[in-house]
Amino acid sequence: MPxxxxxxxxxxxxxxxxxxxxxxxxxxxxxxxxxxxxxxxGKTTILHILAGLISGDSGQVELSPKEAGRxxxxxxxxxxxxxxxxxNLELPLILAGLAPGERKGRVAAMLQSMGLxxxxxxxxxxxxxxxxxxxxxxxxxxxxxxxxILDEPFSAIDAITRETLQELLVSLWxxxxxxxxxATHSIDEAIFLGDQVLVxxxxxxxxxxxxxxxxxxxxxxxxxxxxxxxxxxxRQALAARV
Amino acid sequence: xxxxxxRLALPVGFSILMxxxxxxxxGPRLLPGPLAVALDFFSxxxxxxxxxxxxxxxxxxxxxxxxxxxxxFPLGLAMGASRRLDALLSPIVFLTYPIPKxxxxxILLVLLGMGEAPKILLVAVTVGYQVLVVTRDSxxxxxxxxxxxxxxxxxxxxxxxxxxxxxxMLVWHVLGPAALPSAATSVRLASGTAVAVLFMAESFATQRxxxxxxxxxxxxxDLPRMFSGILAMGLLGAFFYSLxxxxxxxxxxxxxx
Ligand SMILES: Nc1ncnc2c1ncn2[C@@H]1O[C@H](COP(=O)(O)OP(=O)(O)O)[C@@H](O)[C@H]1O
Ligand SMILES: [Mg+2]
Numbered sequence: 001m002p003x004x005x006x007x008x009x010x011x012x013x014x015x016x017x018x019x020x021x022x023x024x025x026x027x028x029x030x031x032x033x034x035x036x037x038x039x040x041x042g043k044t045t046i047l048h049i050l051a052g053l054i055s056g057d058s059g060q061v062e063l064s065p066k067e068a069g070r071x072x073x074x075x076x077x078x079x080x081x082x083x084x085x086x087x088n089l090e091l092p093l094i095l096a097g098l099a100p101g102e103r104k105g106r107v108a109a110m111l112q113s114m115g116l117x118x119x120x121x122x123x124x125x126x127x128x129x130x131x132x133x134x135x136x137x138x139x140x141x142x143x144x145x146x147x148x149i150l151d152e153p154f155s156a157i158d159a160i161t162r163e164t165l166q167e168l169l170v171s172l173w174x175x176x177x178x179x180x181x182x183a184t185h186s187i188d189e190a191i192f193l194g195d196q197v198l199v200x201x202x203x204x205x206x207x208x209x210x211x212x213x214x215x216x217x218x219x220x221x222x223x224x225x226x227x228x229x230x231x232x233x234x235r236q237a238l239a240a241r242v
Numbered sequence: 243x244x245x246x247x248x249r250l251a252l253p254v255g256f257s258i259l260m261x262x263x264x265x266x267x268x269g270p271r272l273l274p275g276p277l278a279v280a281l282d283f284f285s286x287x288x289x290x291x292x293x294x295x296x297x298x299x300x301x302x303x304x305x306x307x308x309x310x311x312x313x314x315f316p317l318g319l320a321m322g323a324s325r326r327l328d329a330l331l332s333p334i335v336f337l338t339y340p341i342p343k344x345x346x347x348x349i350l351l352v353l354l355g356m357g358e359a360p361k362i363l364l365v366a367v368t369v370g371y372q373v374l375v376v377t378r379d380s381x382x383x384x385x386x387x388x389x390x391x392x393x394x395x396x397x398x399x400x401x402x403x404x405x406x407x408x409x410x411m412l413v414w415h416v417l418g419p420a421a422l423p424s425a426a427t428s429v430r431l432a433s434g435t436a437v438a439v440l441f442m443a444e445s446f447a448t449q450r451x452x453x454x455x456x457x458x459x460x461x462x463x464d465l466p467r468m469f470s471g472i473l474a475m476g477l478l479g480a481f482f483y484s485l486x487x488x489x490x491x492x493x494x495x496x497x498x499x
Contacts, residue, residue, distance in 0.1 A: 051394055069398055078391035082419035082493075091415055096397040143397055 003029030003179045004068030004146035006050065010059035013045055018204035020045060020056070025198055025210065029146075032173060032180035032216060034194025036187060036234060042205040043183035044075055047151050050181060063147065070147040075183075076156070077136040079124040085111065085135050086120035092143045106142060114138040115168075130161035134168070141172065148173075150182040154189065163220070166192055170217040187234050191227055192220050199237040209237035274465045282466035283473055292455065296474055299452040302358065303440055303478060306365025307429060313366075314374035315425050319417050321374075322381020323409060332378070339375060343368040344439045351447055361443040361451075368439050369432040376428040380421040392416050423493045430486035437479035452478070 011023040019042045027033045035043045048054045050061060051072040063070065071092070072078075079088050086107050093103040111117050114134040124132050133153060140148060153169070154162045166189065173180055184190050190197045195216045199209040211233055215226050258276050265275035274282075286292040321328045321335075346367060350360035392412055444453025456471035 048390070052398075053390055053393055067398060072394040074387065074391055074394065076387070078387055078394070080388065080391070080416065080419070082422075083415075092395045092397065094415075095395055095411060139395070143395075 003031075003177050004070065005029050005064045006033075006147065006179065006181070007062040007064070008046075008050070008059070009062075011046065011049060011056045011061070012058045012204075013042070013049065013054075013056045014204075021204040021206050023059070023200075023205070023207055025196075025207070027179055027181060027196070029179055030177045031195045032182070032193060033196045033198060034190035035181070035183045035198050035200055036185065036190040036194075037200030037205065037238070039185060041200045043185075043200065044151055047072065047149050047181065047183055050147075051149050065146075068147055069143060069145040070149060071140040071143055071145040073133075073136045073140045073148070073150045073153050075151040077124070077132050079132060079136055079139070081124050084121050084123050085116060085127070088124070088135060089139050089142055092139060096143060110138045110142050128161075129157045130165060133157060133165055137165075137169070137172075141176075145178070147179045147181070150180065152183055152185065155185065162189075166220075169193065174217065187231050188220070190234065191230050192216065197230070197234060199234055201238055208240070209233070211237075270465070271463075272465075274469055278466045279469040279473065283470040286467075286470045286474070292470075292474075295451055295455045295471075296478075298450045299440060299444065299475065300478055300481075302361045302444075302451065303365055303436055303482060305358075305362045306440070307369055307433070307436060307482060309362065309366035310369035310373050310432075311425065311429065314370040315377050315421075318374045318377025318425075319381055319413050319421060321378040322384075322421070323413055323417055328378070335371075335374065335378075339371060343371065344442055347439075347443055347447075356447050360447070361440065364439050364443050365436045369429060369436050372428040372432045373425050376424050377421045380424040381417050384417065384420050388416055388420065419493075423490055426486050426490040426493055430483055430490060433482040433486060434479050436482065437475055441475060 006025075006027040008026070009024045011020055012018070013020040023042075023046060025033065035046060037043055045054070049056050051070060053072070080091070083091065089107045089110055090103050093106060098106075107120070111120055114137065116131060116134055116138065119127065119131065122131075124135065127135065137150075137153070140150075150169075154165050157165065169180075170193065172178065180193070182193055184193070191213060193216060194213055197211045197213055198207055199211070200206070201208045211230060213230055215224070215230070219227070261273075261276050265273045270278065317331075321331055343364065347360070347364055350363055354360040354363070389412075392415065396408070440451075441453040441456070444451035445457045448454055452471050452475045456468055456475070459465070459468035459471060
C-alpha cells in the first residue's frame with residue numbers, strides 16, 4: 001500500500017506566542033514535500049502535528065487512506081541511547097505486536113538495507129553521525145509506513161556523508177513509493193528532495209510560497225538552469241517576508 | 243597499569259605510614275600498629291567463626307541493598323510516570339525523607355524481633371529512600387524528546403490498545419533504562435551509610451556479624467581484633483561501592499549521549 005495522501009487545512013498553533021497561522025498544503029501519494037524556512041519558524045511544529053504527536057489549535061490534517069501508517073525521524077534522531085542498534089530497530093515491531101521470530105528477520109534485513117550490517121550491537125553513542133542517521137531512518141521505515149516524516153534529517157552531518165544519505169533517501173522514496181514530508185533549512189536540500197517546496201516565514205509563520213519542482217531527486221548540479229531558477233525563487237520568497 | 247598501581251600505592255602507603263607513626267606515639271594499648279592488625283586480619287581469614295560473622299554481615303547488606311532496588315526502583319518509576327500516584331505518595335516521601343532511618347532500628351526490633359529481618363530492613367530502608375527519590379526525579383527530568391520519540395513509534399491503529407499496556411511498554415523500554423544508571427549511582431553513594439547502619443544494628447541486637455565482632459573485641463580490649471573487624475566492614479562497604487560503580491558503567495554504554 002504505497003504512499004498516503006495528505007491534506008492539511010488551515011493549521012494554526014500557538015505556544016506562548018502564535019507560531020503558525022493558516023498553513024494549508026496537499027501532498028499526493030508517493031510525492032514529497034520539503035518545508036524550508038529559518039530556524040524557529042515552526043517546521044518541527046508542523047511535522048509533529050502531521051505525526052500526531054501534538055494537535056493544532058485549529059485546522060485539520062486528513063490522511064488517506066485513513067489508516068495509513070506514518071513515522072517520524074526526529075530532529076537529532078531521537079534514538080534511545082540505552083538500546084543498541086538492533087534493539088532500537090526492534091522497538092516499533094514490539095509495539096506493533098509482532099512475534100519475536102518475525103522481528104529478528106526484519107531487523108536483520110533493515111540493518112542490511114541501511115548499510116549497518118555488523119553494527120547491530122553498537123550503541124548510538126558508538127556510531128558516527130551518518131550511521132546514527134541511517135539507524136534513525138531504518139527505525140522509521142521498519143514499520144513499513146506510507147508516510148515518512150523527516151525533521152532536518154541531515155543537517156548535523158558532514159557534506160559528503162549528507163549527499164550519500166540524500167541519495168539513499170531518494171532511492172528509498174522511489175523504491176518504496178513513500179510519501180515524504182521533510183523539513184530543512186537548506187535550500188539545496190529542499191530542491192533535491194522536494195517535489196514541492198513550501199517556503200515558510202513571517203510572524204506568525206505562514207506559507208510564503210509554494211513551488212513545484214520538476215527536478216527533485218534527479219540532479220544536484222547547482223549550475224543547472226532549472227535548479228538555479230528554483231533556488232532563486234526560494235531565496236526571493238524568504239527575502240520578501242514581513 | 244603500573245601508573246594506576248602507583249597512584250593507588252602512594253596514598254595507601256602514606257596512610258599506613260601515618261598509622262605506624264601514630265601507633266608508635268600512642269603505644270599498642272591505645273592503637274595497634276598496621277603490622278599487628280594485618281597479622282590478626284590474616285589469622286581471621288582462616289578463622290571459621292570470623293568468616294561466619296563476615297558472611298552474615300555481607301548477606302544482610304546484600305539482601306538489604308537488593309531489597310532497596312526491588313521495591314523502591316519500580317515504585318520510583320511508577321511515581322515518575324503517574325501524576326496521580328506521585329500526588330499521593332510524594333508528600334509522604336518528602337516529609338519522611340530527612341528523618342535518619344537509623345532511628346527506626348528500635349521500632350523494627352520491637353516489631354520484628356532480634357532475627358535477620360530488622361537488620362536487612364534497616365539497610366533496605368536507608369538505601370531504598372535514596373533509590374526511590376533519585377529514580378522518581380530522573381523520570382521527571384527525562385528529556386521530553388525521548389517521550390516524543392517513543393510516542394512517534396507507536397503504530398497507528400493501536401492507539402486503542404489498552405492504556406496500561408502502553409504505559410508498561412513506556413516504563414520497560416524508556417523510563418526504566420533511562421533511570422537505572424542514576425539508581426545505581428544512588429546505591430553507590432548510599433553504600434557507606436548502609437554499612438554504617440548495619441554496624442549499629444549488629445552492635446547490640448545480635449551475636450553474629452562484624453558489628454558484633456567489633457563491639458565484642460572492644461569490650462575485651464582486643465584491639466587488633468577490633469581493627470580487623472573495622473577493616474572487614476570497610477572492605478564490605480568498598481565491595482558494594484565498586485559493585486554499584488561497575489553496574490553504573492555497564493548500564494551507560496559509551497555514555498548517555
Ligand atoms: N513545546 C513548546 N513550548 C513552547 N514553545 C514552543 C514549543 N515548541 C516550539 N515552540 C516555539 O515555537 C516556535 C517554532 O518552533 P519549531 O517548530 O521547533 O521551529 P523549527 O523547527 O522551524 O526550528 C519557536 O519559537 C519555539 O520556541
Ligand atoms: Mg525544528
